[in-house]
Amino acid sequence: MAGFFNWASWVAVGDIANVGQLTGVNAIQLIAMVIKAANNARMHKKNCRQFAQHLKLISGLLEQLNLTDLKRRPECREPLELLEQALRKAVILVESCRDKSYLYLVAMGWVYVTKFRDYQDEIDRYLKLIPLISLVETSRVSTTFIFSTFLLSSSPTHPSSWTPNH
Secondary structure: OHHHHHHHOOOOHHHOOOHHHHOOOOHHHHHHHHHHHHHOOOOOHHHHHHHHHHHHHHHHHHOOOOHHHHHHOHHHHHHHHHHHHHHHHHHHHHHHOOOOOHHHHHHHHHHHHHHHHHHHHHHHHHHOOHHHHHHHHHHHHHHHHHHHHHHHHOOOOOHHHOOOOO
16 A cells, blocks of 8 residues: 555645546545545544545455456446545545634534545445445356356367267
């Protein structure tokens, strides 16, 4: 994960003004950006750090998946892109907790609390699809293996297809 913190350093996180600026950044990199922003938060520190801790656990699991390959499959692409979209919003939310004044916190604090809850629910909703995505990928790989094994075993040059000459 440390490598992703280094990657995120080329982006001046404080300069991120909208979700579009984060296009092309993958889920693991977005989580690293949330964690970095949470460490710099001046407002809602507790919410930011809890949110970042939750995402850090998720990142460890996502690193075990080959997200780039999964995104190439049409049936997997949309849920993974929706997860990344939710993470982009999370980066903006946590980053916005860095520069707000105390007066702003008093006036708008409840909005932030609601957004933290809503974004975490949205991210968790897409994460619930990961086991299904993995099952689809495993099924695809198994079917490909079985099919290629069948083709190989039915090949005239394969020893199992040889019959004794009488």
